[in-house]
Each structure stands twice: as structure tokens, then as C-alpha cells.
Amino acid sequence: MVQASSAVPKQSKKFSAPAKMTVSLQVNGVKRTLTIAPWTTLLDALRLYLDLTGTKKGCDHGQCGACTVLVDGRRIYSCLTLAVMKDGAQVTTIEGLAQGSTLHPLQQAFMKHDAFQCGYCTPGQICSAAGLIAEGKAHTADEIRELMSGNICRCGAYPNIVAAIEEVMSGKGAEKSGEAGR
Amino acid sequence: MNNFGYTRASDVADAVRQIAADPAAKFIAGGTNLIDLMKENVARPSRLIDITHLPLNKVEETKDGGLRIGALVPNSDLSYHPQIEARYPLLASAILAGASQQLRNMASTGGNLLQRTRCFYFYDTTTPCNKREPGSGCSAIEGINRGHAILGTSEHCIATHPSDMCVALAALEACVLATGKDGERSIKFADFHRLPDDTPNIDTNLRSDEIITAIELPPKGFAANYSYLKIRDRLSYAFALVSIAVGLDIADGTIKEARLALGGVAHKPWRNHEAEAQLSGAPATRETFMRAAETVLRDARGFGHNDFKIELARRGILRTLTQAARGTPQSQADKRIK
Numbered sequence: 001m002v003q004a005s006s007a008v009p010k011q012s013k014k015f016s017a018p019a020k021m022t023v024s025l026q027v028n029g030v031k032r033t034l035t036i037a038p039w040t041t042l043l044d045a046l047r048l049y050l051d052l053t054g055t056k057k058g059c060d061h062g063q064c065g066a067c068t069v070l071v072d073g074r075r076i077y078s079c080l081t082l083a084v085m086k087d088g089a090q091v092t093t094i095e096g097l098a099q100g101s102t103l104h105p106l107q108q109a110f111m112k113h114d115a116f117q118c119g120y121c122t123p124g125q126i127c128s129a130a131g132l133i134a135e136g137k138a139h140t141a142d143e144i145r146e147l148m149s150g151n152i153c154r155c156g157a158y159p160n161i162v163a164a165i166e167e168v169m170s171g172k173g174a175e176k177s178g179e180a181g182r
Numbered sequence: 183m184n185n186f187g188y189t190r191a192s193d194v195a196d197a198v199r200q201i202a203a204d205p206a207a208k209f210i211a212g213g214t215n216l217i218d219l220m221k222e223n224v225a226r227p228s229r230l231i232d233i234t235h236l237p238l239n240k241v242e243e244t245k246d247g248g249l250r251i252g253a254l255v256p257n258s259d260l261s262y263h264p265q266i267e268a269r270y271p272l273l274a275s276a277i278l279a280g281a282s283q284q285l286r287n288m289a290s291t292g293g294n295l296l297q298r299t300r301c302f303y304f305y306d307t308t309t310p311c312n313k314r315e316p317g318s319g320c321s322a323i324e325g326i327n328r329g330h331a332i333l334g335t336s337e338h339c340i341a342t343h344p345s346d347m348c349v350a351l352a353a354l355e356a357c358v359l360a361t362g363k364d365g366e367r368s369i370k371f372a373d374f375h376r377l378p379d380d381t382p383n384i385d386t387n388l389r390s391d392e393i394i395t396a397i398e399l400p401p402k403g404f405a406a407n408y409s410y411l412k413i414r415d416r417l418s419y420a421f422a423l424v425s426i427a428v429g430l431d432i433a434d435g436t437i438k439e440a441r442l443a444l445g446g447v448a449h450k451p452w453r454n455h456e457a458e459a460q461l462s463g464a465p466a467t468r469e470t471f472m473r474a475a476e477t478v479l480r481d482a483r484g485f486g487h488n489d490f491k492i493e494l495a496r497r498g499i500l501r502t503l504t505q506a507a508r509g510t511p512q513s514q515a516d517k518r519i520k
Contacts, residue, residue, distance in 0.1 A: 018187035018229075038188035038230065041217075061218050062285060074258075074287045080217045081288070084188055085210070085232055128284065135283070137262065142515045149418035150282025 023087045027052065028096025036083055043067045043078035046093060054094035054123045058152075065151030068124035068131075069093050075131025077150075094123035097130065106130055109164035117155035125151045129165045141166060183220045187229035191236060194361050194395060200231050202363055202391040209233050209393060211254060211290040214281075215297040222305050224314055238292075238395055241265060247401035250359075253292030253394045257347065258283060260291060270399060271511065272408040272429055273350040278514040279412040280346035282419045292394035294347045295358065295374065299385045299449050301330060301341040312338045313382040328487035329423065332495070333479075334448040339382030340485060343375060343450050344421045350410060352451035353427040353443035356399050362392035375450030382449070404429025404441065409505035411498055411512045411519065412445070418517075422446030424495045426502040430466070437461050442474065442503070447482075447495055454478045466507040468500070475499035 024033045027050060034049050043060075046052045046069070058066030060079045067079040070092040097104035106126045109115070116122045128151045138144045144162050153161065191197035191209075201207055206228035210216055219225035238252040241263055249265055260266055261277035277286065298304070303311045303321040310319035322330050322340050330340040351371050358369040375386050388394065407430040414420040425445035431438040440461035444452040457477040464470040475496045482492045501519060505512055510520060 018185060021188065038186060039183045039220075061221065062214060065282070065284065068284055075284050076288050077214075077284050080214050080285075082188075082210075082213065082217065082230075085213070085234060131287075132283070135258075140515070142517075146278075146418055146515045146517075147283050150284045 021084050023084050025083070025086060026090045028092060034083065038082060038084050040083050041079055042069070042081040042083045042086060042091070045083040046078060052093050052095050056120055056123055058120070064121070065128060066121050066124040068128045068151060070127055070131055073134060075128050092127070094127055097126065104130070105168045106164065109168045110161070113160045113164040113167070115160040115164040116153070116157050121151060121153045125153065125161055132165065133169055138169070184223065184226045186227055188232065189229060190232045194236060194393060197231060197233050197236065197393050198362055198391060201393065204229055205390060207231055211293045212256070212288040214285050214289045214293070219298065223307055224305060233393065244398060249399045251291050251397045251399070253290060253396055255291045256287055257281070257289045257291065257294060258286035261286065269405055270354065270403040271405055272403070272410055272427055273347070273354060275410040275511060275514055276346045276350035276427060279410055279425065291397055294345055295394065296386065296388070297345060299341050299343040299375070304341060313341060316381070316383045323485055326487060327485040329421065330485060330488050331448045332482040332484055332488060332491045333452050334377045334450070335483065336378045336380065336382070338380055339378035339449065341378070341382070341449060342446055343448070345451070346410070346412060346422065346425060346445055348375070349425055349427045349443045349445035349451045351397065352453055353429050353441040354399055354403065355441070356397050358394055359396040359398060360388055360392040361395050362389050366395070368398070372453060378449045404431060407432050407506045407509055409502045409511040411502040411505065413494060413498055424491055424498050426498045428502045428506040430506045432466055432507060435466055437464055437466050437470070442478070442499065444478065444495060447491060468504070471500045471503040474503065
């Protein structure tokens with residue numbers, strides 16, 4: 001959904017709001033153009049204006065990781081990012097990881113290892129793990145735990161999350177398992 | 183969040199012009215602290231000046247053999263930079279001890295210095311706080327102050343500066359390069375952040391029209407004998423209760439030069455030159471380290487809940503000096519303290 005700039009209500013002089021701005025984002029490979037207020041976070045732009053509700057709003061203060069997405073390939077918190085500052089950027093959300101009907105290896109591994117209970121943190125966990133693997137700095141379980149510490153799981157599924165990430169990192173992908181994708 | 187305007191700076195001169203013309207505006211780079219403060223209505227800038235497009239993202243050699251780090255280099259890139267890993271591992275280690283990888287990907291080098299010295303009363307707009315509202319009082323001194331400062335406090339504020347990176351930069355004696363209306367100047371790291379005194383609302387000595395352009399590291403990186411030890415309530419992604427950065431230059435068991443800086447204990451990264459002088463020229467022994475720790479904490483004062491920090495800091499200093507002297511720095515992945 002794109003807000004047309006003509007829809008912006010006129011403001012009185014006394015309380016004039018700063019003008020909305022037009023921003024283009026390449027979201028999951030599709031160019032999306034938005035006309036939004038400067039204070040719109042990337043998280044709100046994704047959820048409210050692009051109907052991509054896979055990215056979750058947890059704490060909204062950069063403390064829980066539920067809003068993690070990849071911007072130009074790097075994992076960040078979308079709740080502490082202003083959408084207007086990311087004009088022209090490539091954004092990947094949980095909705096953009098699967099290839100057609102084939103789930104991303106991390107999605108398959110999370111299912112195989114039961115790496116969640118309520119699932120609210122899972123989109124952020126998986127996007128964060130995708131960023132982690134791209135960074136290439138984690139080689140041990142300790143390093144995975146440390147570099148995934150920006151994603152909180154209140155259900156405490158951490159051991160299974162680490163196991164899922166380890167499996168994908170080792171290349172023994174879940175796609176070889178009969179459990180995958182069910 | 184309050185409504186605000188948004189502009190971009192086209193170059194450093196334009197950034198200085200824009201901020202000088204609008205004192206209620208703020209620069210934004212990573213935004214990891216500023217946007218959070220704006221959401222809590224603690225920061226209310228009229229306008230954000232986006233500096234992320236300025237060409238300040240390089241790490242370069244300086245003429246004297248040190249490194250110049252552009253103000254917009256992300257914390258994560260800096261922590262993994264080959265020159266930082268090889269020559270300034272204390273800095274790399276301290277950065278990795280802080281925040282989370284997502285925040286490190288967002289946060290800039292200059293912004294790390296400019297995150298607010300703060301406590302939860304500063305964030306809570308329903309309570310008095312001299313830092314947020316000068317003259318309103320300090321809620322922490324008589325309140326819940328477990329995370330608060332034990333050194334350099336004043337009757338007006340006992341908040342701590344939460345950065346880990348800055349503790350290492352203080353130990354390494356970095357310089358901050360800033361550009362303002364009157365041109366560029368270099369600020370010694372020790373002179374950059376302020377103690378609260380009676381103006382806790384002012385965290386740094388950066389002028390209102392100035393922008394940080396770079397951090398300069400001197401050649402000496404203490405790469406052989408260093409350690410950064412951070413003690414916190416959970417193993418990762420939490421502010422320090424106490425953190426200690428140590429760099430030693432040791433020859434034949436004798437300390438030639440020592441750097442010791444503490445985080446989580448004061449309004450700014452805390453150094454004690456007397457303790458460093460005691461270490462210099464002394465044998466690298468437990469007795470030497472104990473004496474230095476006593477000196478650092480001689481004037482420490484707790485406020486009730488944070489009294490434990492004094493003993494924690496004492497033991498932490500001893501442990502970190504031992505790790506540095508042995509050449510076995512604290513790992514930021516394996517959390518066991520050896």
C-alpha cells in the first residue's frame with residue numbers, strides 16, 4: 001500500500017508537521033515506493049504500509065531482536081531505523097527468504113529442531129541467523145550464542161536455535177532430512 | 183515520537199552549517215540511542231540531520247604510524263577490521279563485548295562516543311532527573327542504584343557511561359577529531375567526556391556546532407599484553423556492572439608502561455594516572471596489581487545497592503591485569519573468566 005502525498009492533510013501554521021517524504025525500498029526483491037513521515041520506523045513501514053507483518057514488534061526499543069531484518073545484507077533492528085534513511089536500500093524480511101515454495105535452509109532447520117515454542121521471536125531469529133552466517137564470524141556454539149545474543153527468546157528455545165544454526169552452518173542442511181518443510 | 187523534520191548533509195561543511203543554524207536539530211547516524219530516546223520523549227529534536235552519506239567511513243594509516251577511524255565506520259566493521267584485530271585487539275575485544283551484532287552493525291564510531299551517559303531514571307520522564315531536567319533532582323541517589331557510578335559522582339548525578347568501546351579508546355589514549363564553525367580540532371579522549379559535577383545534562387565537551395569526523399589511535403596498541411573483562415548480569419547483551427580495559431608493555435617481567443580504564447563505574451570511562459604510574463616500572467605480580475586496584479578505588483563511594491561494585495571492581499582489576507600480563511586476554515565468546 002502506498003500513501004499518496006495528496007492524501008496528506010493540510011496542517012495549520014501553528015502546528016505544521018514536517019512534510020512527508022517519498023522513499024524507495026527494494027523489499028524482498030520488489031521495488032516499493034512509500035510516502036511517509038520522517039518518524040516512520042522501517043519496522044512500521046514494513047508492517048503498516050507494506051503489509052509485511054512477518055517482522056515482529058516486540059519491545060520497539062532495540063532490546064529483543066524480534067524486528068531484525070537484513071538491510072543491504074546486514075542484520076539490523078528495524079524498530080530503531082528510520083525508513084527515510086534507507087532510501088534505495090535492499091531490505092530482506094522473513095517473507096523474502098524462501099525460494100518459491102522451498103523454505104530457506106534456516107527455516108527448514110528451525111522446524112526440524114523445534115527451535116521455537118510461541119514463534120514470536122522466530123522471524124527475527126531466522127533473519128539474524130541469516131546475517132550471522134553471511135558474516136562468517138561464528139565457528140563454534142559459543143560464538144553462535146554470543147553473536148545471536150541480540151535476539152531474545154522468552155520461551156527459552158535457545159539450545160534448539162543454536163542446534164538449527166549449527167546444522168545450516170555445517171552444510172548438513174535440513175533439506176536432506178525427511179523432516180524438512182513439513 | 184514527537185514530529186520532527188529531516189534533512190541530509192551533503193558534506194561536512196554543510197553538516198556544520200545546518201547544525202549551527204538550528205540549535206534544536208541533531209545529527210543522526212546509526213540512531214541506536216537517539217531514536218530510542220526520542221521514542222521515550224527524552225530527546226525531542228526539531229529536525230534530524232542525516233550524516234550517513236558523508237564520506238567518513240574509512241580506516242586509514244596516520245603519518246605517525248597510528249590509525250584514523252572515520253566517524254561513520256560501523257562498530258561491527260571496526261571490531262573485525264584486520265588492522266584493529268592485529269594492532270589494537272583491546273579495542274576489537276571491547277567493541278565485541280558491547281551491545282549485539284545488530285546494534286554494532288548500525289552504530290557508528292562517532293555515535294558510540296555520543297550515546298548519552300544515562301540511567302533508567304533518565305529514561306523515565308515521570309521521575310526527577312538532573313540530566314534530563316536540570317535542577318529537578320536525582321532519583322537514583324536515594325533510589326534503586328545498583329547499576330550506578332561509584333567514582334567521580336556528584337550530588338547531582340550518579341549515572342554511568344555505558345560504552346565498552348570508549349573504555350578501550352580511553353586506555354589507548356585515542357584522540358577525537360571534530361569540525362565546527364572554527365575549523366577542525368583534536369580532543370584528547372580523556373577530555374572528551376565530562377564528569378557530572380553540577381551540569382550532568384552536558385555529557386561531552388563537543389561544541390553544539392561541531393561534528394565528530396574521526397577517531398585517531400596512536401601507534402602503540404598493547405597488542406601482546408591486553409585484556410577487556412566485562413562483568414554484567416547476563417552473559418551477553420547487557421551493560422557492564424564493571425568493565426576493565428588493560429594494556430601493558432612488559433619486558434622481562436617488569437611493566438614498562440600500563441594503561442588501565444574502567445567502564446560501568448563513572449559518568450565517563452575512568453582512568454587513574456596514579457595507579458598507572460604505580461604499575462610502571464613495577465614487577466608484574468599480584469602485589470603490584472593489588473596496589474593499583476587499591477589506588478583506583480581509594481575514593482570509590484557506593485550508594486547502597488551498588489556498594490558491591492567496589493569489591494567487584496577491585497577483583498576485576500586484579501583479574502584483568504593478570505590476564506593481560508599472562509598474555510591470555512578474556513574471550514568475548516567463551517565467557518569463563520580464567
